[in-house]
Amino acid sequence: MAKVKICGLRREEDIMIVNRYQPDYIGFVFAESKRKVTKEEARKLKAGLDKSIKAAGVFVNAPVMDIVELCRENIIDVVQLHGDEEEGYIRELKKNISQPVIKAVRPRVKEDIQQGLAFSSDYLLLDTYFEGQFGGTGKPFDWSMIPQNAENFFLAGGLNSSNVKEAILICHPFCVDISSGVETGGFKDEGKVKAFIEAVRLAESGYFKTNF
Numbered sequence: 001m002a003k004v005k006i007c008g009l010r011r012e013e014d015i016m017i018v019n020r021y022q023p024d025y026i027g028f029v030f031a032e033s034k035r036k037v038t039k040e041e042a043r044k045l046k047a048g049l050d051k052s053i054k055a056a057g058v059f060v061n062a063p064v065m066d067i068v069e070l071c072r073e074n075i076i077d078v079v080q081l082h083g084d085e086e087e088g089y090i091r092e093l094k095k096n097i098s099q100p101v102i103k104a105v106r107p108r109v110k111e112d113i114q115q116g117l118a119f120s121s122d123y124l125l126l127d128t129y130f131e132g133q134f135g136g137t138g139k140p141f142d143w144s145m146i147p148q149n150a151e152n153f154f155l156a157g158g159l160n161s162s163n164v165k166e167a168i169l170i171c172h173p174f175c176v177d178i179s180s181g182v183e184t185g186g187f188k189d190e191g192k193v194k195a196f197i198e199a200v201r202l203a204e205s206g207y208f209k210t211n212f
């Protein structure tokens with residue numbers, strides 16, 4: 001069963017929505033973004049989050065010790081590196097934390113994914129390359145770049161309740177990750193979160209497998 005991550009939560013209402021629909025992960029964006037939250041905002045939001053949902057902290061080329069602090073204070077349960085972080089950075093981070101690390105790669109060619117698979121992160125996240133924007137683009141990438149042997153990866157980039165079934169059946173991700181596709185007017189939309197999570201569950205059911 002593909003897991004679900006809803007990224008870019010920043011309001012108490014967003015936390016109430018995810019507590020109701022129970023994705024596996026949510027994301028707090030600490031990088032420059034319209035979805036950015038401060039450490040103190042994230043601490044308050046995390047306090048209201050169901051214990052069964054893991055909070056990923058999303059970072060772009062942040063100082064390692066800033067991430068370590070958030071981990072040690074249990075504000076985040078997973079680290080998502082969404083910038084140009086290289087293997088040395090990942091190793092240094094992993095020496096200092098026990099939380100799993102997701103490394104995002106935004107492939108332009110197949111080889112970018114092969115290089116990503118060599119990182120010592122616990123998971124790879126594949127997202128859309130878009131000049132000048134590190135994430136949250138709302139645009140899908142060419143899934144045919146994903147090699148057959150890729151596993152344990154998060155699939156992101158322009159997912160929504162209409163294309164996620166196809167994405168799961170074609171790409172077989174460990175987890176599907178969404179932000180723009182569950183927003184209306186720049187804010188998380190309860191109806192879209194519900195529809196997305198239902199679409200993921202349906203995609204995994206026998207009905208769609210035999211009808212695709």
Ligand SMILES: O=C(O)c1ccccc1NCC(=O)[C@H](O)[C@H](O)COP(=O)(O)O
Binds near residue numbers: 029157177
């Ligand atoms: O969401 C952002 O604003 C963001 C900004 C900078 C780095 C990463 C960011 N988001 C990371 C995510 O995990 C998003 O869910 C992922 O990029 C997919 O976004 P979308 O295409 O909007 O579904």
